[in-house]
Amino acid sequence: MKFTVIGERINTSRIAVRDAVAARDAAYIVEDVKRQEAAGAAYIDVNAGARLGHETEDMEWLLATIQSAVSVPVCLDSPDPRLLELAFALVSREPLVNSISLERERYEAMLPFLKGKECGVIALCMDDTGLPQSSDQVVERAISLAGALEGIGVPRDKIHIDPLIQPIGTDATKGYMALEAVRGINQQLPGIRTTCGLSNISFGLPQRKFINQAFLALLMGAGLTGAIIDPLDDRMMATVKTVDMLFGRDEYCADFLSAVRAGQIV
C-alpha cells in the first residue's frame, strides 16, 4: 500500500489560514486543498482550534468548504470529543480522527466517542507521565492503545499509531529511538498503521529540509506507513514518491514519472 500523506496545512494556528478562516475566504481554502490533493494528499487534516470561542463555527465552515472542493477525506484534528462529535456528523467520506492518547482525560473521553464509529484513528503514544523516553516505552504504549481500540471494535488497519517524534537537537538519540519504535510497533502489532508529524525532529536546527527529508526516508525504511506533512513541500513529496517506487509500491514507476512530468520532482 502506498504511503499515506495527511496534509497538515489547514490549521488555524497558521496565520494565513487563520486570516482566511476569519474572513470566510473560501477561495483561499479551496485553492489550498485542491493543491494538496493534486500533490498526493490522502487526507486533508483540519484543525480549527486556534481561534478561541470560534472553534465550532470554524470547523463547520471549513468542512463545508473543503469537502465540496476535493474528493479525498478529511482528518478531524482536535482533542475535544464535543467538537469531533459535531464534525463527525458533517463528514461526507470516512474520516481519520486525530487523536486519542493514553492521557487519562482524553482517553476516557475519546473511547466512548470512537465506539461504533466508522473511521480511522490516530493514536498518540503519550500518557499522563508525558512523552515516551525509550523505543520500548513507545511500543508498550502502542500495544495499550491498539488493545483498547480493538477492544471497542476498531479494526487494526484503521489504527494509526503516532510514536511522537522528539527533537534531535536536545537529545542525539531521538532519531534512532523513533526508528526503533516504528520497527518494534510493526513487529508487535502486525498490520497496524503508523503516522507521525516528523518535522519535530529538526526543531531548533538549521537547514531543516535536509534533516526532514532524510528522516522521512529512514522512517519509511523502518516501516512507517504514513505521515502528517505539507503536501506542497516538493522535497518531502519527492521523497515519498521515490521511496514508494523503490519499495515496489509504484507499478511501472507510474506515479514517480507523472510527478516528474508535472514538475513536482525536479
Next chain:
Amino acid sequence: MGYEDIAESVISGDIDGIQAQVDRYLADGATANEIIEQGLLGGMAVVGKRFKEGDMFIPEVMRSARAMNDVMVMLEPLMMGQAVASAGKMVIGTVAGDLHNIGKDLLSMVLRSSGFQVIDLGVGVTAEAFLEAVLREKPDVLGLSALLTTTMPAMQQAVKLIRSDPAAASVKIIIGGAPVNAAFADEIGADAYAPDAGSALETMQELVSV
C-alpha cells in the same frame, strides 16, 4: 587576567579543556566568583546572543551549558557561601492539561546558563499551583507554556488567578508555545510573548531590568 580562554571554552563547549583552564586560574589565585562572573557568564552571554541571532543552535547551547555546569560543580566547594549574582528569578511550567516539556525545558536551560535562577514546576501545572509558587518564590517573572489550542484557556485561567491576588499580581508574565502569539498574550493580560528560547532570553532580560 582576562578569562577569555574560559569564555572561549564555554562558547565552543570544550567540556574536557575547560577544567584544566579553571585549575590554572585557581592556582594563579583567581577566586571562584571571578571565574564564574567573568569567564563562564561572559561566555554564556555570547552564547545567548549568538543563539538569539541564529548563529548557534540548540545542541551547541546544550554543550556550552554542560561545560559551564561541570565547572560550576567543580567551583561550588570553593565558593564558601559567596553568592553568585543572579540575573533574575523565574518560575516556569506548562499549563494544566498539557504535558509538553521540550520548549519549557529548553528555555529553563538557556536561562540557567545565562545566570537566571529557574524554578521549574514541570508539566500539567494548575493555576492554583502557579499562584502558590509565585507567592512562595517571589520570582521576577512567571513563564507559562502551552502547546495545545485546547490548553490555551488553562493559560488564561492561570494569568487571571495570579492577577486577582494582590500579593502575586505584579509578577511579570511571559507566555510561549506553538498556538499562542503576542495578541493572545495581550488578550489574557500577560506581559510578553516569546516565539522561541532565544527571544525569550532577551525578553526576560528586558522584563527584569524595568
